[in-house]
Amino acid sequence: MTVAARGLPARVRIHEVGARDGLQNEKTAVPTSVKAEFVHRLADAGLSTIEATSFVHPKWVPQLADAEQLFPLVAGLPVALPVLVPNERGLDRALALGARRVAVFASATESFAKANLNRTVDEALAMFEPVVARAKAADVHVRGYLSMCFGDPWEGAVPLPQVVRVCRALLAMGCDELSLGDTIGVATPGHVTALLSALGSQGVPVDALGVHFHDTYGQALANTLAALQHGVTTVDASAGGLGGCPYARSATGNLATEDLVWMLQGLGIDTGVDLGRLTATSVWMADRLGRPSPSRTVRALSHKDPQEQ
C-alpha cells in the first residue's frame, strides 16, 4: 500500500554508488565490458545519478584501474556520472575524459584520514582545495564525501562539532554537495537527527546534504527515514547492496538501492526507478560476481512464491 508521506519529501534523488563504491570492494575481477553494461542497466532502470568509477591510483584500488577505458563506454548516457578523484592527478585524468561531476573523499576523523589517506584531516582538506577550485573553475560539479561521520572503528562515537567543522570546510572550498557517511554502519536514527540539526544550526543548508548509510547493524533504512524526516532528499545506495568498507571486515555493504526504493515507493516518494528492472540488474550482477545479492528486497523479489503475484 502506498501511503502519501506527510512531512517527507515528494521526491528523492538516489545517488547510485554500486559501480564505484560497490565494485571497488569486490574481490572478483569484473571485466570493463561488464562494468559498462552494469552502468547502462542502472541508467535503464531509471537511476539518474550513477557514480561510475574512481580515478584513484590503480595501486590502491586495482578493481577500478580501468577507469580510462570504462568512462568513454558510459559517458554518452543521459544521466549524471560523477567519478571519484583523490587528488589533482585524478582530476586531470577525469577532466581529460570530459567528466562533468567529480567527488572527493574526506574523513571526519584523524584515524581514518591517516588510514585511508595517510594524512591528517587538515592535510587532506588542503590537498582537496586545489582539486575543488580547479573543478569549479571548469564548471564541474563537486561532491564531498565525508567518512566516519557517526562512529569510527578506532575513535568510537565522533563528536558532532568535529563533523560540522569538516563539512563547513568542504562547503567553504566550493563543494556543491556533501555525502555524510556512516562508514562502519553504527549510527542510529537519533544520532542522524542530532548531526543534521547541528549542521543546520551552523548554517549548512539541508539541500546540500546527502546521506550514505551502511547496513552493518541493520540500521541503514531506519537512519534514512530519520534523514528524510529532517528534509534530506539525496540518499546514497548501492544496487544489490554491493560493497563495504575495506577497513572493517565486519562492515557489510552499503544500503541496498532496492531496499531503499521499496521503502520510498511505499511512502509515495518519487525516485524515477523501476524496481523490477533494478532487481533484474542486481541479480545479473550477482551472477557475474558468483554470489547472491545481500539485498533483502532483491532476494524476496527474485524468489517469489508461486502464489505471490
Place this chain on the structure above:
Amino acid sequence: MTVAARGLPARVRIHEVGARDGLQNEKTAVPTSVKAEFVHRLADAGLSTIEATSFVHPKWVPQLADAEQLFPLVAGLPVALPVLVPNERGLDRALALGARRVAVFASATESFAKANLNRTVDEALAMFEPVVARAKAADVHVRGYLSMCFGDPWEGAVPLPQVVRVCRALLAMGCDELSLGDTIGVATPGHVTALLSALGSQGVPVDALGVHFHDTYGQALANTLAALQHGVTTVDASAGGLGGCPYARSATGNLATEDLVWMLQGLGIDTGVDLGRLTATSVWMADRLGRPSPSRTVRALSHKDPQEQ
C-alpha cells in the same frame, strides 16, 4: 553515540518470539533441553517477556511438540512466559501446566485465515471467543496476534478498515494486548503510521498495541521507528532473527532482537537487555542449528575486527 530521543518512549518492552515463532519455522530438530537453555539464556540476557512455546497440535507444528516437556523447565524463570494456544484444547494444556499468559493467533485476511486455520476470519474469532473468556476467567493475560495486517500474499494490500474490525473484535472479547503482524514483510513506514492512526481514531488505545515486523524487504526497523514515533512501546523480535513465515518461502525471518536493541540503545530507549549476552546466545543457538544468524548485528558483533573495540 546515544542520543536521547525526543518524542519517543523512554522504555520499550521487547516481546521475544525466537523460542516459539523462531523455532517453529526451523527445519532442524532442536532437543527440548536446548530449547530450555535458550529460554534461560534469553532471560539471563534481560528479556522480560519470552514466548516459550505453542500448544498447537503436534501434527501442525511438530517442532514444538514437546511443549508439555519444555514448559516446566522454564516456568520458574522470573519473566513473563506467554504460550500460543490455538483453541480450547490448547488452553487446557497450557492452564494445566500453570501458564499465566497465553496468545491466540488471528488473521486480518480471509485468505490467510483459510490457509492457516481453515476457517473464515469470523469463524476463527468465534473459535477464540471461549478461549479468551476462559483465560480471562482464570486471570490469565491474553495476547491476540493478528497476521497479515499490511499485505497478504494472495490479496495484496490489506484495507485498513478490515484490520481495524478484527482488532476491535479481539479487544472486545477480552484480549489484553494485540500484536499487529506484517507477516510477509511488505509494509513501509507510512503504512504503519496509517494503520496506527486508523486504530487510534476508532478508539483502540496505543498501549494495547504491539508491532511484529518481518525483514523480508529490509523494512522492519524503519517500520519499528515509525511505530515508536506513534507511541507504540511493545515490539516483537526474534533473537538472532530466527524464523519466518511458512506460507511464503521468500519471507525471511522476524526482526532480529539484536538489530532492534542496537537501534533502541542508540536512541537512549531502555530495554533492560544486555546486547553482549543476547548476541552470545544467538551465536550459540546458530551453532546448534548449524547455520549463521541472519541478524546483521549478531554478525557484526561476533566478527569484530582486531582494531575495533
